[in-house]
Amino acid sequence: MVKLIVIDAEGAEHVLDAEPGRSVMKAATDELLPGIMGECGGCLSCATCHGYVDEAWLSRLDPPGEEELDMLSCAVDVEPNSRLTCQIEMSEALDGLVIRLPAAQF
Amino acid sequence: MAETQLLFRKAEVPEHVPPENVIDFDLFAQPSADTDFFEYWKRLQAPGVPDFVWTPCNGGHWIATRGEDIHTIYADHDRFSSRNILLPAERNEAIRVLPTSLDPPEHRPFRSLINHALSPKVVRGLEPSIRELTVSLIEGFRQRGHCEFASEFAELLPISLFLKMVNLPVEDRLKLKALSEQVNRPDGSMTPEEVNQGFYDYLMPVLLERRANPGDDIFSQFLAGSIDGRPMTDAEAFELCMQVLIAGLDTVVSVLGFLMMFLARNAEHRQLLVDDPARIPPAVKEFLRRFPLVAIPRTVIHDMEFQGVRFKEGDLILVPTMLHGLDDRAYQCPLEVDFERRIGIHSTFGAGVHRCPGSLLARAELRIFLEEWLSRIPRFDIEPGRTPKVLYGIVGTVVDLPLVWQV
Ligand code: HEM
Numbered sequence: 356m357v358k359l360i361v362i363d364a365e366g367a368e369h370v371l372d373a374e375p376g377r378s379v380m381k382a383a384t385d386e387l388l389p390g391i392m393g394e395c396g397g398c399l400s401c402a403t404c405h406g407y408v409d410e411a412w413l414s415r416l417d418p419p420g421e422e423e424l425d426m427l428s429c430a431v432d433v434e435p436n437s438r439l440t441c442q443i444e445m446s447e448a449l450d451g452l453v454i455r456l457p458a459a460q461f
Numbered sequence: 462m463a464e465t466q467l468l469f470r471k472a473e474v475p476e477h478v479p480p481e482n483v484i485d486f487d488l489f490a491q492p493s494a495d496t497d498f499f500e501y502w503k504r505l506q507a508p509g510v511p512d513f514v515w516t517p518c519n520g521g522h523w524i525a526t527r528g529e530d531i532h533t534i535y536a537d538h539d540r541f542s543s544r545n546i547l548l549p550a551e552r553n554e555a556i557r558v559l560p561t562s563l564d565p566p567e568h569r570p571f572r573s574l575i576n577h578a579l580s581p582k583v584v585r586g587l588e589p590s591i592r593e594l595t596v597s598l599i600e601g602f603r604q605r606g607h608c609e610f611a612s613e614f615a616e617l618l619p620i621s622l623f624l625k626m627v628n629l630p631v632e633d634r635l636k637l638k639a640l641s642e643q644v645n646r647p648d649g650s651m652t653p654e655e656v657n658q659g660f661y662d663y664l665m666p667v668l669l670e671r672r673a674n675p676g677d678d679i680f681s682q683f684l685a686g687s688i689d690g691r692p693m694t695d696a697e698a699f700e701l702c703m704q705v706l707i708a709g710l711d712t713v714v715s716v717l718g719f720l721m722m723f724l725a726r727n728a729e730h731r732q733l734l735v736d737d738p739a740r741i742p743p744a745v746k747e748f749l750r751r752f753p754l755v756a757i758p759r760t761v762i763h764d765m766e767f768q769g770v771r772f773k774e775g776d777l778i779l780v781p782t783m784l785h786g787l788d789d790r791a792y793q794c795p796l797e798v799d800f801e802r803r804i805g806i807h808s809t810f811g812a813g814v815h816r817c818p819g820s821l822l823a824r825a826e827l828r829i830f831l832e833e834w835l836s837r838i839p840r841f842d843i844e845p846g847r848t849p850k851v852l853y854g855i856v857g858t859v860v861d862l863p864l865v866w867q868v
Binding site for chain 2: 394396398400425429430459460
């Protein structure tokens with residue numbers, strides 16, 4: 356298990372244990388964490404698992420693919436560090452990853 | 462129990478179906494008025510009923526009765542194809558819709574266009590118009606102290622909003638609603654060919670006109686979309702727009718009807734929402750778990766064994782979303798409405814690549830409706846002596862819900 360830290364829009368910190376290989380979206384929705392939906396279950400068709408990657412971690416992630424960028428343009432309040440968290444796979448290298456959630460997914 | 466006559470032929474039980482799995486279940490039967498829609502479907506989960514049953518009705522098909530299987534089947538397009546999404550199967554030859562009847566990878570480019578048309582950004586932008594429309598409809602009858610909720614509200618809000626998004630005149634809603642109903646709840650008054658022709662005669666001139674003079678509506682966006690690098694054909698545009706119309710016209714309506722029937726009969730639940738509107742968003746989640754109403758089939762792609770049952774290539778399996786949120790294996794006391802319930806996975810909007818792209822719009826409409834209605838009409842009842850009317854089929858719906866309140 357690796358650590359995933361999700362900070363919700365109110366600033367509350369949720370420390371989750373995530374299985375390597377599991378996506379950030381799945382790890383968060385498994386816990387029924389509010390503020391993240393993941394409506395489509397990870398098939399890149401809803402843009403409701405939107406999160407902001409902590410600046411310190413940005414360079415350690417693979418850049419988003421074309422389909423993710425296309426769907427990301429559908430999300431609300433998008434920033435340069437925005438990602439669809441169903442596309443971020445947890446791994447040893449991402450142990451301690453910090454993701455902030457937007458005020459709303461839609 | 463008076464049931465309507467069979468609309469479609471019954472099939473012989475095929476050899477690979479064990480007799481103990483055979484039951485008689487007609488998707489299009491209309492049980493008597495005092496039947497509860499959800500309890501009716503839940504009979505398929507009664508003790509002793511196998512997890513998969515086979516019915517000879519409507520050309521013969523399996524029914525998945527348990528939540529986990531329902532979710533798996535919706536999501537697993539490698540084993541369960543979407544090529545037939547209507548029952549009986551021959552109706553799919555007359556009525557073709559996109560992207561619902563396509564499997565990946567062909568599904569994706571059409572779906573991508575819909576994703577953009579109904580995205581979080583779009584839905585957020587629509588909120589003010591949803592609210593405005595909701596308030597004006599409610600204010601139209603509030604002083605009167607009564608309304609027939611289905612025709613005076615439920616059928617108007619989603620449809621008017623949706624027709625605005627596709628830039629069609631609101632007056633056309635009755636015609637389109639009637640055609641959509643024949644897809645989801647055929648009553649034998651029109652053949653599938655006539656239904657398709659009805660949509661075609663209405664939509665095709667509109668689409669050709671939009672092709673020539675594009676606007677900023679959803680249909681124009683679809684027509685401008687590229688399908689793997691080529692333009693969309695007229696036939697594809699027709700099938701795509703027809704699907705979006707049917708899905709947009711005949712679903713939120715139904716959830717609104719069922720949840721208002723519930724709130725009219727359950728003053729305590731209603732009061733919780735009136736006293737604290739912050740409970741409305743979790744209540745919408747709970748209502749969507751509790752009032753699922755779509756049942757669509759999948760087609761088995763290869764002979765296989767699944768959950769201990771032998772399926773043959775081409776077998777149809779009806780996958781009722783009703784039976785996931787209401788499955789006691791997934792939710793304790795599933796028929797109880799509990800706004801504090803922890804809600805995990807259910808299948809009200811399907812699952813996998815076809816999962817409903819309209820779910821955010823639906824959620825927004827339901828939330829705004831509850832906020833505006835309950836602050837204006839906090840107490841209401843079903844008119845004494847009247848029984849609401851519910852229709853069964855591919856999409857279940859409430860068509861007569863007379864409400865009364867003090868003014
Ligand atoms: C509470 C209301 C709604 C419910 C319960 C619902 C339910 C569903 C379900 C179960 C599916 C999956 C079908 C399948 O897997 O074969 C679906 C698909 C679809 N829905 Fe909805 N829906 C709702 C509202 C809407 C709205 C408001 C729209 C559009 C404005 C919409 C548009 C669609 C479309 C276009 C599809 C086909 C998607 C595809 O095949 O990729 N739905 N819906």
